[in-house]
Amino acid sequence: MNKMKKYISSVMIHGILILFVFISILPIFWMWLAAIKPFDPSVNDPFAFPTAFTLEYIKEAWTTGRMGIYMKNSIMVAAPRVAVVLLLASLAGYAFGKLKWKGRDLVFKFLLLGMMIPINAMIIPLYYNVQRLGMINSLQAMILPYFGLSMPFACFMMRSFFRELPDELVESATIDGAGKLKTWLYVMVPLTKPALTTLLIFEFMWSWNDYLLPMLMVYDDKFRTLPLGLMYFQGEYTMNTSLIAAGVTICTIPILIVYSIFQRSFVEGITAGAVKG
Amino acid sequence: MGGKNKVKNWVECFAFALPAIFFYCLFLVVPILSTVKISFHEWNGAAPYMKWVGLDNYRRVLHDPIFYKALGNNIIWILFTIFIPVLLGLIFAIILTQRFVKGKFLYRLTYFMPNVVSLVAVGIVWGWIYNPEFGVMGKMFRALGLNSLAEIDYLGDEKLVIWFLLIAGSWTCYGFNMVVFLAGLQGIDSTYLEVARLEGANPVQKFFYVIVPLLKGTIVMLVSNSLIGSFKVFDLIYVMTKGGPYHSSEVIATYMYNSAFGMNEYGYGSSLAVILAVIIAVCAGVFMKLTDKDNT
Numbered sequence: 001m002n003k004m005k006k007y008i009s010s011v012m013i014h015g016i017l018i019l020f021v022f023i024s025i026l027p028i029f030w031m032w033l034a035a036i037k038p039f040d041p042s043v044n045d046p047f048a049f050p051t052a053f054t055l056e057y058i059k060e061a062w063t064t065g066r067m068g069i070y071m072k073n074s075i076m077v078a079a080p081r082v083a084v085v086l087l088l089a090s091l092a093g094y095a096f097g098k099l100k101w102k103g104r105d106l107v108f109k110f111l112l113l114g115m116m117i118p119i120n121a122m123i124i125p126l127y128y129n130v131q132r133l134g135m136i137n138s139l140q141a142m143i144l145p146y147f148g149l150s151m152p153f154a155c156f157m158m159r160s161f162f163r164e165l166p167d168e169l170v171e172s173a174t175i176d177g178a179g180k181l182k183t184w185l186y187v188m189v190p191l192t193k194p195a196l197t198t199l200l201i202f203e204f205m206w207s208w209n210d211y212l213l214p215m216l217m218v219y220d221d222k223f224r225t226l227p228l229g230l231m232y233f234q235g236e237y238t239m240n241t242s243l244i245a246a247g248v249t250i251c252t253i254p255i256l257i258v259y260s261i262f263q264r265s266f267v268e269g270i271t272a273g274a275v276k277g
Numbered sequence: 278m279g280g281k282n283k284v285k286n287w288v289e290c291f292a293f294a295l296p297a298i299f300f301y302c303l304f305l306v307v308p309i310l311s312t313v314k315i316s317f318h319e320w321n322g323a324a325p326y327m328k329w330v331g332l333d334n335y336r337r338v339l340h341d342p343i344f345y346k347a348l349g350n351n352i353i354w355i356l357f358t359i360f361i362p363v364l365l366g367l368i369f370a371i372i373l374t375q376r377f378v379k380g381k382f383l384y385r386l387t388y389f390m391p392n393v394v395s396l397v398a399v400g401i402v403w404g405w406i407y408n409p410e411f412g413v414m415g416k417m418f419r420a421l422g423l424n425s426l427a428e429i430d431y432l433g434d435e436k437l438v439i440w441f442l443l444i445a446g447s448w449t450c451y452g453f454n455m456v457v458f459l460a461g462l463q464g465i466d467s468t469y470l471e472v473a474r475l476e477g478a479n480p481v482q483k484f485f486y487v488i489v490p491l492l493k494g495t496i497v498m499l500v501s502n503s504l505i506g507s508f509k510v511f512d513l514i515y516v517m518t519k520g521g522p523y524h525s526s527e528v529i530a531t532y533m534y535n536s537a538f539g540m541n542e543y544g545y546g547s548s549l550a551v552i553l554a555v556i557i558a559v560c561a562g563v564f565m566k567l568t569d570k571d572n573t
Contacts (some may be wrong), residue, residue: 010377013378014379020388021388024388024390025387027403028398031402047413088296089297091293092298101286101287107294107298111297116562117305117558118553120509120530120533121309121551122550123308123534124543124546125309129307145304146304147300148302148303149305205393208395209395211516216538227395227396227397227398244401251398252394255393256393259390267385
């Protein structure tokens, strides 16, 4: 009897778990399906199950829909942004987490204040500053501001990893005659690789999905990144749901591949950022 | 000599942090101060000089019904995201730590997926789900025989639109809450649960008297995260409704954006931005105090 009860509750729990698997993936998966089925304007039901298969819409979205250009821009924005943020945060994380200097914790607290401020609160002057620098409507306009905006979280995360490295490492490197820069480069950086990977993935995801700043900084079609391009794309082809679905597919597949490969690092990053904080 | 060395050492150390601090000041600290400055002015964004109006913009905010509507929506967003996604996350995290559950990896992988997708894509997907013509939502209600619910224009109804946005918003973030709770649960000493079991506690008692108190730190963290996140919410609403219809789904962040970049009222938009920043800073400060007390 008890065994029976246990069995039923186990089946029910698994049923709920699987239901939520569908709730989580179906909306996106539906889009992928809609992208590969022939568009029929008389039915216009993107949720209908496909009866035939075509890659025509993916191709059209990529070329005439310019999703190819948008993707290139997204990569061109993400690569330098991620590289510089990682470099700056790694240097600063070393200074805040391992080196000892007067005022260190005070400066760090000042940096942390930035984590509380929403980006919406500074976009007006940010827009005019970038305009004054003559960089409105360029890829740099979507990269440079993040060297500052990403710093609080990035430094916070790097610092918590550097702090956990044993002090003896620095000491023995110093005794061996290595300066601070050499110690950082040859001893510290290799050891913080897990943290750097996590930060890389997060920064990449934020860059890839960024919408507000590109919307503000760029009005020329040739500089649009994927989310922004997708937004205009949707406005342009409102009627053709297969084509829009193709746009969504092109935008979501790369990030979901990255997520599936680095799933572990995502989870570790969230736990590091959340629980240690 | 010793003093000189000390200075040299300090400069060397500080040099590592300097580039980060420089960009932080340039792109974050200076703009936020400029926002405060602009908020005391009337400015259309194009005029070469701004007109000083003192506290007028703030006075206007306090008498602006749309501001209160937006603030109310932010508060609805907070309450809903604390109850639904946080609670769902906790329940799923507890289920996934049970020994008999199979395929844990699959659930963890898929539940978090909505979190990594661009909110523009999410907005389009959910816009279609709510579409009055071919949306799945209407079809689902019709299949259940709830025709009155199927007739609603989900994103066009002034009274209901915020709730339907909230469902989409919760969909994106419950997996995040679950992952954090899972980490919190892993830190719990299993002997507590073992003792509770030996004492004959039922699952509900175990939940309220053992798990919840032990997870207090994580819960406070996620509740404060929802609180701050709810004030920051922008992308999803802007993509799906732009704050409409008739400002009915406006939150402070979208209203601020629409005032500044839509209506060219940069002074007024800045005062809204300052108010938003102050609210978030106060909430964050209070919660940091609370978590500090728990940890020590």
